[in-house]
Amino acid sequence: MTGWKRPAASLLVTALVAFAVAGCGRGDNDETSGGQAPQGISTGPATGTITVWAMGTEGEKLSVLAKDFEAANPGAKVNVTPVPWDDAHNKISTAIAARTTPDVSMIGTTWMGEFAKSGALDQTPAAFDKAAFFPGAWDTTVVDGASYAVPWYVETRLIYYRKDLAEKAGVQPPTNWQELKDFATALKDKGGAKWGINLQPGGTGSWQTYLPFVWQAGGNVMDSSGQWTLDSQQMTQALDYYKSFFTEKLAPGSLQPGQLESMFVDGQIGSFVSGPWHIGILKDSGGAGFEQKFDVAMMPREQAGTSFVGGSDLAVFKDSKNRDSAWKFVQYLSKPEVQVKWYQTVADLPAVQTGWNDPSLSGDPFLSKFGEQLKDAKSPPAVPTWEQVAAVIDGEVEKATVGDTAPADAVKAMQEQAMSIGTGT
Amino acid sequence: MSATERPAGAAVAPAGQPAREPDARRRTSGGSAGPGSDRRRSRRGRPLSIRAQRAVAAWLLAAPFFVLFLVFFAGPVLASLALGFTDLRSTDLRHPFAVNFVGFDNYTRLFQDETFRTAMVNTAIFVPVTLALTMALALAVAVALHRGIERFRTLFRVGYYLPYVTSIVGVAVVWRIMYQHDSGVINRVLGFVGIDGPNWLESTTWSLPAIILMTAWRGMGFQMVIMLAGLSAIPSGMYEAAEVDGASQWQRFRYVTVPMLRPTLLLGAVLGTIGLVQWFEEPYVMTRGGPLNSTLSVSMFTLNQFGFGNYSYAAAASYVIFAVMVALTVVQFRLLRSNT
Numbered sequence: 001m002t003g004w005k006r007p008a009a010s011l012l013v014t015a016l017v018a019f020a021v022a023g024c025g026r027g028d029n030d031e032t033s034g035g036q037a038p039q040g041i042s043t044g045p046a047t048g049t050i051t052v053w054a055m056g057t058e059g060e061k062l063s064v065l066a067k068d069f070e071a072a073n074p075g076a077k078v079n080v081t082p083v084p085w086d087d088a089h090n091k092i093s094t095a096i097a098a099r100t101t102p103d104v105s106m107i108g109t110t111w112m113g114e115f116a117k118s119g120a121l122d123q124t125p126a127a128f129d130k131a132a133f134f135p136g137a138w139d140t141t142v143v144d145g146a147s148y149a150v151p152w153y154v155e156t157r158l159i160y161y162r163k164d165l166a167e168k169a170g171v172q173p174p175t176n177w178q179e180l181k182d183f184a185t186a187l188k189d190k191g192g193a194k195w196g197i198n199l200q201p202g203g204t205g206s207w208q209t210y211l212p213f214v215w216q217a218g219g220n221v222m223d224s225s226g227q228w229t230l231d232s233q234q235m236t237q238a239l240d241y242y243k244s245f246f247t248e249k250l251a252p253g254s255l256q257p258g259q260l261e262s263m264f265v266d267g268q269i270g271s272f273v274s275g276p277w278h279i280g281i282l283k284d285s286g287g288a289g290f291e292q293k294f295d296v297a298m299m300p301r302e303q304a305g306t307s308f309v310g311g312s313d314l315a316v317f318k319d320s321k322n323r324d325s326a327w328k329f330v331q332y333l334s335k336p337e338v339q340v341k342w343y344q345t346v347a348d349l350p351a352v353q354t355g356w357n358d359p360s361l362s363g364d365p366f367l368s369k370f371g372e373q374l375k376d377a378k379s380p381p382a383v384p385t386w387e388q389v390a391a392v393i394d395g396e397v398e399k400a401t402v403g404d405t406a407p408a409d410a411v412k413a414m415q416e417q418a419m420s421i422g423t424g425t
Numbered sequence: 426m427s428a429t430e431r432p433a434g435a436a437v438a439p440a441g442q443p444a445r446e447p448d449a450r451r452r453t454s455g456g457s458a459g460p461g462s463d464r465r466r467s468r469r470g471r472p473l474s475i476r477a478q479r480a481v482a483a484w485l486l487a488a489p490f491f492v493l494f495l496v497f498f499a500g501p502v503l504a505s506l507a508l509g510f511t512d513l514r515s516t517d518l519r520h521p522f523a524v525n526f527v528g529f530d531n532y533t534r535l536f537q538d539e540t541f542r543t544a545m546v547n548t549a550i551f552v553p554v555t556l557a558l559t560m561a562l563a564l565a566v567a568v569a570l571h572r573g574i575e576r577f578r579t580l581f582r583v584g585y586y587l588p589y590v591t592s593i594v595g596v597a598v599v600w601r602i603m604y605q606h607d608s609g610v611i612n613r614v615l616g617f618v619g620i621d622g623p624n625w626l627e628s629t630t631w632s633l634p635a636i637i638l639m640t641a642w643r644g645m646g647f648q649m650v651i652m653l654a655g656l657s658a659i660p661s662g663m664y665e666a667a668e669v670d671g672a673s674q675w676q677r678f679r680y681v682t683v684p685m686l687r688p689t690l691l692l693g694a695v696l697g698t699i700g701l702v703q704w705f706e707e708p709y710v711m712t713r714g715g716p717l718n719s720t721l722s723v724s725m726f727t728l729n730q731f732g733f734g735n736y737s738y739a740a741a742a743s744y745v746i747f748a749v750m751v752a753l754t755v756v757q758f759r760l761l762r763s764n765t
Binding site: 120254 | 514515516517518519520521605624627629713715716717718729732733734735
């Protein structure tokens with residue numbers, strides 16, 4: 001009985017045999033079947049218990065909307081579980097593997113490819129009108145030609161700049177690339193700022209600042225056949241332009257967390273690219289009257305004036321035991337008036353276009369520009385490997401801006417690595 | 426044959442049917458069986474049956490541990506090992522068995538992966554340099570505390586040990602602030618003596634040395650405690666004899682302390698290496714592996730791949746660290762054995 005003396009070896013053999021028997025390789029269980037029509041939803045009010053997972057502030061405050069929903073649907077009960085952002089991806093993955101998913105979950109837009117591809121998400125029923133949402137936001141839900149979620153809230157990036165410094169320098173907000181370069185130069189040379197603009201030089205998430213320039217140059221990261229096109233001429237052109245801000249000492253090479261805001265308030269940084277959350281941060285850290293000193297401008301236009309759209313989607317899981325009611329809750333959250341209430345509760349911007357007709361949004365000088373930009377905003381392709389390719393882009397952008405890699409070599413390296421990573425199909 | 430090694434079959438067999446065959450065989454092969462052998466057999470039958478009961482009882486008593494071990498230790502370990510030979514990704518979660526068996530594909534890909542090789546090189550620099558620095562500092566402190574410093578000895582011991590028991594994340598956050606380019610304490614102190622300090626954590630040249638320095642500072646206390654124990658085990662008579670022979674302080678250190686401390690030093694090195702090979706929190710908190718992967722460790726690489734959903738690739742990477750650690754430990758225990 002040598003088996004007892006070598007339990008590890010025998011167990012390993014057992015495990016491998018079990019694996020070989022049970023495994024038998026990949027079958028044809030690719031569950032993202034774009035051709036199949038999605039199921040409909042029953043009519044009538046929602047019933048039963050609906051469990052919902054949501055992250056961050058959304059998770060903490062969603063119960064406010066859930067109460068309204070329960071009042072309108074007396075037979076339904078909504079259980080909201082707040083999930084910390086850091087934990088969310090793992091928690092959802094684990095739930096999918098164990099088939100213990102909630103009925104509805106908030107899903108980060110860049111996770112859609114991965115989760116939809118795993119076959120865990122239910123296709124969006126036809127009852128949802130695609131045209132009601134911002135097109136860039138809707139695209140985040142589309143995987144292999146079919147939609148697997150509904151955009152919940154959105155954010156996009158604009159150029160924040162110091163109005164007073166721009167006046168002092170005698171420049172108008174930029175409308176194209178050349179003007180943006182001149183604008184940053186003027187803020188530095190005539191406006192008195194140490195840095196004309198802040199662009200993220202690299203590190204996690206810098207692709208969100210860099211890719212809009214690629215889109216503005218008329219390029220894209222993927223062609224219509226689903227092949228990476230990261231070494232295209234437009235990618236190089238955009239990176240050349242991006243890098244020039246660093247070589248011409250218009251943008252700082254590195255900032256500590258929190259430094260951006262304090263330097264912008266001090267007038268040391270003349271402008272930067274960021275999302276709507278900075279309105280509140282700047283009002284807080286700038287003190288009284290500071291909101292008179294800054295403004296936001298739309299992205300510069302070359303071939304296009306495209307910005308980045310982020311945010312979160314709402315998905316219903318296939319393993320949901322209360323599918324119809326779950327979609328009804330999502331439908332409720334997508335109503336324009338509920339989207340506005342949600343904005344008033346947690347300041348999330350509506351993904352539904354008509355939600356922006358509300359004066360609380362359209363009447364706000366800062367927010368109205370975000371609403372305008374959202375009509376021309378894109379998201380990265382919803383493929384399962386996006387996060388990994390994004391990390392590659394982050395790394396190569398850093399090599400070009402902080403290091404001395406030539407942009408053409410950097411994009412070539414991006415393409416090579418992206419090709420070896422693939423698109424997860 | 427000891428009781429624990431006895432095959433389970435032999436212990437159970439005699440209850441109903443006396444195992445005549447094996448005995449008969451033994452008789453013919455041995456050829457020395459006496460006439461009373463049959464009676465001896467039957468007499469032996471009873472104690473064996475008690476033994477069988479004992480064996481059952483033993484297995485029953487051991488079962489909770491054994492089952493827990495199988496389910497929570499051996500199972501996951503072997504599953505992750507098997508995982509490394511498949512192409513499982515996060516998109517396969519609903520059908521984890523419907524994946525392909527890819528042999529050593531993940532491992533060959535790993536060694537062609539430039540990022541992984543960078544992580545390996547970083548680790549290959551980090552471990553020996555940090556270990557040498559930590560042990561040199563710890564030895565100096567331990568000798569000073571053991572021989573030289575009389576007053577406040579306990580205070581110093583606690584002081585040097587304190588960083589080791591402090592949360593590594595907290596320590597790393599504080600050091601990150603100290604390393605800041607313009608406002609950090611370290612560059613200010615360097616400024617007093619006229620040195621223009623580098624931008625430690627943002628420089629591809631200085632980020633790894635900066636992390637090595639912090640890790641050595643933190644790990645020093647642990648090594649110091651081991652060495653203090655080793656030092657107090659050296660008979661003071663040896664120092665007295667050396668002194669009588671006219672050995673200088675340095676000679677006493679070199680020819681008495683170091684040789685006598687050798688097993689202790691090796692133990693410290695073994696424990697230190699195992700900890701250092703898995704370095705993770707320091708770059709995770711201070712640099713996130715950057716700039717340009719200059720502080721990326723193998724553990725961080727593994728975590729990143731896991732985060733990207735490449736579960737099988739991450740499993741393969743973690744078994745590479747495991748293999749390296751096993752190899753290092755075997756080498757070091759060989760060294761320990763030959764010298765004690």
